[in-house]
Amino acid sequence: MARFTDEELKEKVQNGFIVEYPDDMTEGYRKALIVQLLVQADTELVSAPAYFGAAKDAPSTNTMVSATAIIQDELAHANIAYRLLEDLGLDKEQLVYGRQPHEFKHPYGFDHPLENWAELVVANGLYDRAGITLLGDVFKNTSYGPLKRALVKVDQEETFHLRHGEMWMKRLSNAGGEAKAQIQRAVDWMFPMAVEWFGLPDDMKRHSGQLEYRLKGMTNDELRQTWMKSTVPLCESIGIDVPAHWDEDQQKFVLEYSFPCEYDEDEKQWLFGEGEISWEQVFERWKRRGPANKSFVESIQDGKGFRKQLEAAA
Numbered sequence: 001m002a003r004f005t006d007e008e009l010k011e012k013v014q015n016g017f018i019v020e021y022p023d024d025m026t027e028g029y030r031k032a033l034i035v036q037l038l039v040q041a042d043t044e045l046v047s048a049p050a051y052f053g054a055a056k057d058a059p060s061t062n063t064m065v066s067a068t069a070i071i072q073d074e075l076a077h078a079n080i081a082y083r084l085l086e087d088l089g090l091d092k093e094q095l096v097y098g099r100q101p102h103e104f105k106h107p108y109g110f111d112h113p114l115e116n117w118a119e120l121v122v123a124n125g126l127y128d129r130a131g132i133t134l135l136g137d138v139f140k141n142t143s144y145g146p147l148k149r150a151l152v153k154v155d156q157e158e159t160f161h162l163r164h165g166e167m168w169m170k171r172l173s174n175a176g177g178e179a180k181a182q183i184q185r186a187v188d189w190m191f192p193m194a195v196e197w198f199g200l201p202d203d204m205k206r207h208s209g210q211l212e213y214r215l216k217g218m219t220n221d222e223l224r225q226t227w228m229k230s231t232v233p234l235c236e237s238i239g240i241d242v243p244a245h246w247d248e249d250q251q252k253f254v255l256e257y258s259f260p261c262e263y264d265e266d267e268k269q270w271l272f273g274e275g276e277i278s279w280e281q282v283f284e285r286w287k288r289r290g291p292a293n294k295s296f297v298e299s300i301q302d303g304k305g306f307r308k309q310l311e312a313a314a
């Protein structure tokens with residue numbers, strides 16, 4: 001039996017109360033926390049096969065080791081989040097091995113193959129930055145004590161992923177020619193992907209349980225602006241074009257294309273020319289999942305098949 005009503009808990013967490021035990025939660029709080037942790041865990045998990053695909057294109061042994069270290073970090077981050085879900089009564093084994101690929105909750109952006117080193121480092125520079133933006137806010141503001149403590153390690157390692165991305169984006173851009181062109185092509189499809197990742201604009205999202213329960217502190221648009229505030233100047237400083245700029249009058253970053261818009265998965269290209277689409281259409285595209293969803297999840301779950309074979313042989 002919960003110690004508080006939902007209204008009492010919402011008020012308490014807004015005043016700094018930290019939830020430590022299941023008894024402190026209401027059913028509404030528990031459900032909102034589970035959704036948040038599932039998105040976090042699945043995103044970390046699926047980023048591993050995505051990064052692995054591109055790490056195979058590492059230009060040297062050294063760089064292959066860095067990429068592999070990042071993949072290992074992501075799997076550890078996934079394990080932390082699934083472990084926290086176990087405290088809430090969920091089964092890690094079932095979550096990792098018992099779901100269909102389309103049931104995973106990671107963003108649509110991680111349903112696309114990363115095909116070369118440039119795409120890996122842009123993913124580090126843009127997607128890991130989206131991760132830090134979201135998790136940094138959770139770390140600072142969450143009312144759930146166990147998650148706050150767990151994020152200390154995650155945050156430090158994500159900073160390494162981000163620096164890896166920034167350093168390589170600079171290095172390849174400075175090299176010019178085809179190396180720079182590859183960075184530009186990767187940014188062209190991955191920048192709008194990350195912008196969309198932050199979800200519905202605030203004027204369409206009237207109600208957020210995650211904010212009311214203080215599972216996070218910033219709104220979608222605030223997070224999107226925070227991400228652009230560091231991504232746009234980074235790209236500008238290395239001569240990479242992005243479809244966004246700082247608007248002095250509005251005192252915020254503005255997009256230079258219809259948002260949201262449709263994406264051509266085969267061409268890896270945003271269809272800016274076709275104009276704005278509805279968020280309903282975006283949600284339908286997310287729900288259909290992207291081209292690598294099945295192969296990424298299966299590459300993780302196949303380990304289970306291997307283990308079963310070993311068990312049967314023993």
Ligand SMILES: [Fe+2]
Pocket residue numbers: 044073074077131158
């Ligand atoms: Fe991570």
Ligand SMILES: [Fe+2]
Pocket residue numbers: 074128131157158161
């Ligand atoms: Fe990361």
